[in-house]
Amino acid sequence: MSGFEARSARTSTTGALLVLEDGRTFHGEAYGAEGETFGEAVFNTGMTGYQETLTDPSYHRQVVVMTAPHIGNTGVNDEDPESKRIWVAGYVVREPARVPSNWRSRRSLDDELKAQGVVGISGIDTRALTRHLRERGAMRVGISTLETDPAKLLEKVKASAEMSGANLSEAVSTAEAYVVPAQGEKRFTVAALDLGIKDMTPQRMSERGIEVHVLPATASIDDVLAVRPDGLFFSNGPGDPAATTGQVELLRQALERDLPYFGICFGNQLFGRALGFGTYKLKYGHRGINQPVMDLTTRKVEVTAHNHGFAVDAPIDAPTETPYGTATVSHVCLNDDVVEGLELRVSTGSTTEVGKLKAFSVQYHPEAAAGPHDAAYLFDRFTTLLEENA
């Protein structure tokens, strides 16, 4: 739809109010659905990919502030969503498009937000809000087109749920297991635990000849083994890894059985916990598609897509012995030295000799939707791991 016919949806000048839990208030205009919403305020610095961001289950219960001022320019198409619905709890933009323009566009973003009941706000100083979150850290927020009194909205914000301690994967996970068939000749079977999986992830595996059995977050080790997997995969997803115990236990059981493992994002944090590391909440998280990460095994820098508010607390400079083998930090973010990847190898008992790879995970998004494709090699690494253990 390069259509001019969609124009005008933006004639509404209904006011909207945004209040942070520390009391900072912004006045703007309603965007998307009218109503009231609460969540954790986070900012995303991507200049492209709003459709993928909105439909990323990891944003469940988060109110996303877009730092790029123009949002909605390419409308909404049917190919780019990363799941079946918009997951963000609220959406904050500066300049929504009035006319979407792209050959694949089917409808305007404004209409899509309305149709899915997503409350948003536009026309506010998103840079000021971002700076505030950067300085004070992620915090709860409320957006309302109903409440005009900031003090009253603030009360509601303070009464809303916190992100720390929240176990959310089960809320976003698929209810039923389903299979994404391998493209071309089937080479491997992988059990993928859906903790908030993005559609591009099984897609990337399937492109490499992997049949992906996507399982609900509540799956047991028996459910996993029932698909006779060559490997196990844990997806990204929302919530506090420290509040997630069942899946950590599942992962430990898999590691005990030497099942090759690959994890992304939340799957990295749970891998860390399974190996005995702690996790902690970052001040304001990494959310964007321009983050420099170094693969410590090759010293190459890749520009990567991130969406994480928590991180693994593991020593970067030395390996750690765990009951499952030797764990090392494989990737770090060059901006702030946050752990971005873990590797588990067979223990050799030597400091010079490196054991065989058993499992690995990254904190960022090699499936890259949205984002650069620099880290796509990790899916190849997973395929190689499956091959070696076949």
Added chain:
Amino acid sequence: MPKREDIKSVLVIGSGPIVIGQACEFDYSGTQACRVLKEEGLRVILINSNPATIMTDPEFADATYVEPITPEFVEKVIAKERPDAILPTLGGQTALNAAIAAHESGVLEKYGVEMIGASFEAIHRGENRELFNAIVHKVGGEVARSFVCHSMEEVEKAAADLGFPIVVRPSFTMGGLGSGIAYDEEDMHRIAGAGLSASPTTEVLIEESIIGWKEYELEVMRDKADNVVIICSIENFDPMGVHTGDSITVAPAMTLTDREYQHLRDLAIGIIREVGVDTGGCNIQYAVNPADGRVIVIEMNPRVSRSSALASKATGFPIAKIAAKVAVGYTLDEIPNDITKETPASFEPTLDYVVVKVPRFAFEKFPTADPTLTTHMKSVGEAMAIGRSFTEALNKALRSLENKHAPFDWASPVGDKDALLEQIKVPHDGRLQELMQAIRAGATQAEIHDATKIDPWFVDQVFLIDEVAQQVAATDTLDAGALRLAKRHGLSDAQIAAIRGLQESEVRIARQTLGVRPVFKTVDTCAAEFAAATPYYYSSYDEETEVQPRAEGKQAVIILGSGPNRIGQGIEFDYSCVHASLALAEAGYETIMVNCNPETVSTDYDTSDRLYFEPLTMEDVLEIYEAERAAGPIAGVIATLGGQTPLGLAQGLQDAGVPIVGTSPEAIDLAEERGAFGRVLADAGLVAPKHGTAVSYDEAQEIAHAIGYPVLVRPSYVLGGRGMQIVYSDQALEAYINAATEISPDRPVLVDRFIDDAVEIDVDALYDGTDLFLGGVMEHIEEAGIHSGDSSCALPPITLGNAEIARIREATTAIAKGVGVRGLINIQFALGADVLYVIEANPRASRTVPFVSKATGTQLAKAAARLMLGESIAELRVAGVLPAEGDGGTLPADSPIAVKEAVLPFNRFRTKDGQFVDTVLGPEMKSTGEVMGFDADFGTAFSKSQAAAYGPLPTSGKVFVSIADRDKRTMVFPVRVLVDYGFEILATQGTAEVLRRNGIQATVVRKHFEGKGPSGEPTVVDMILAGDIDLIVNTPHGSTTTGGANSRIDGYEIRSSAVLTGTPCITTVQGLAAAVQGIAAVRAGAIGVRSLQEWNAAAEAAR
């Protein structure tokens, strides 16, 4: 992987004179590179013939060669300096071509010099169409279907296959020179014919047309560890068919989904890897079919480009600086991001604002040129603006252009919709404004899109601006809400005033009273994810400002820059502004730069303590002043270094209470106001050419008769000789007056006696109220009558004696004192029949300040800045800013000679019929840039200036000689020397006779105004254009009698055709004598190269 230890010295090649397609962005990139390499402890050797560049300031390199960038001189520098490496990727196509030539001739191998940044092979793969196309296919991309052709027959065959329209692209030319779109056979013959001859390899690419597609560009950077990052995406507002230098461009890309953007990114990374640019930056251009997303890779530049400069300013990621670091071995992760200090350069900048660049054209200087925009770049400059939305940035950019027709106008009558829709079908300067008029006339979005193919999102944004303007018009009272809406979309106070029928000042007062004020945001590369350490600001009507408080105990000085480059106001003014900033920082001030030209060194955030990337209008500057005043104390605002742009703001700023330092606005006015200035001259006993002012033809005729023809006519208040003409008759005078549309009692026409047969002299001087420092006295080589910016000149003057210099000093002192100068003044004199006439005085930095500074080794603009802040010339002598004794008027007898030569853009402009535009030089400035030839004697310096501007002087071949009667006696000897050297002599009738009587055989050729002979015998101009002449000697016939105009124009035609063909042309007997010496030196192989540092050391030693 740290710095390479095997490279101890690097030769950096600059880009030479400013020409269309290659402007001061390469001074910006080269300056950054030199700074970085020096910091890394490398010996930096620089070659650049352009004296107006910052990079050629002696402190930026260890050995600075202001020498021609020709294969010959590059070799001389290499032979002398023996650098370990050569860095050719930061000086535009000129540097790349020079390095390729040095590689191909074996010079690099001979002296063991490694090409860094990009290897010869990589450059070749990037620029050779066939190799490049193969690479694009290999990485999974598509190129436009095309054929490489080396002859017209091959071109015809290609066209038959592809069908019209076809695009013609010559290989190895810069700025798309010689390229174009052919809609039929006739176009094809014309464009491809020119393209084949413009290409150094006689090669053109004929390709399928993708006109109307969306156009994008990515800036890419790669290091030796194969880390690749995309610095910036740029989307063109104007669809395919307009050269990106002539397009309105937007960063970041506005209408791509992530999948489409990532596809472009993947292609870019694949291409830079395959091409093998392994340590540096490049840009890659794409076309995207709006109907189905099909992507065509258009081209890549395996070097830093104009777009890289734009991208650096747009993102805060300094591409050239990082490119220089990776060229010497660093990897991106080892280089810190300058702005955040804490994060590395191995990331991709993300923007939380919108950047819009708009081109500035100079078609008014070339009235017969075809203003249609094509794939052949025609703009002479650009302005960039930053806003928090596209509408805000676009409106700011348009007012930054400083062209009263550029900002949208809602006050003019609504035109005819159909006519406007027809007009906007063809891209041209002013199309966007007509597009807005079409909207006002009732055109729909679909109609606009159909006519222009501009993306619907952009079309809607222009509609949005119109809707905002309509709301501003319709609102009952101009309250805070209405104002805020207008300002958020970038409307200026002046535009709001025009819509509401108010004065700009009334809107400003109302707005400020209602508290509707801009805030200033920071360009930080990371959308606020990390704190920024560099105060690089832009204004926006948003909520929170980020201006930091002044450093403790510091006073600030605000320097107003010169805005977009245009003919008459370019890099020379930016040079002075940058120097002021450097000098005042050294003197302990906090320096604040305001400018909107992304090509410049002044808008490098490293140059000043704070940078405001803002339009140079009263409204924008006042808001910056207020914001800075809130941040801390301000010592003053400098308005006299950036040319006419800030000068025009000075009085208004002062009236608004802003402290203007240096020469007062009243004094500036005084120098421009004829009556008052006349009194200054009279008091000093000086004379100006007789003159008068007229508002009608009758008045003008009366004055002309009183003072005698020829007269110089021009509108009042002009820069760069806008609209000036020399007229020789009533008839011509009447035609001029009738054609001048803007004559009124407020804006009369000035009629001056034209001082024929006079030596023109340019002076730059400093004055502090007591003492005068004569910076330099330049003697024009051309006669008076050609705009000083287009003339070549010599410093020290070659024919003036001490007595004349003493008179000039006295006159300069009297004028500086009479006007009330505190800082720089430029005066033009004409010396005719022993009378010293004052042509004009400009109490500001002039175009020649950098030339004089470089030629004399004294930094005039730095001294001027400190004078303006209250120091005296005596104090500056003590401080070492100025020499302890003497000045530019007392240079020792053995001082080297600097020759400045102008570079003209005629080869870029064609009429609608494809002919070259009329190339007559005159009092209206037309040159885009300049070069300097520097050596011990005038002859050698002159030959260098010619080599740098047009190509080396010949050592054999045909010489055409046409000499004015008064010069005939003096020409015999040098012409005889040329004959001895083996040259064949051609001459006009009269000259040939004189030569024959002196025993020199010369073939007679027809003069231009005689036209072709009865059997089609060519005129001399025909022969020059055909490339049959190797050297031209043409001294102007300065007679005022009948026929004088003809021979004068004949001379102009000869010189202009020389310009077009790059044929060396000598216009004075002094020049001839000197050129003969130069040719002798070239023949003897004795022309050497010497760095500025060596010259300065020699001068120091002689003191």
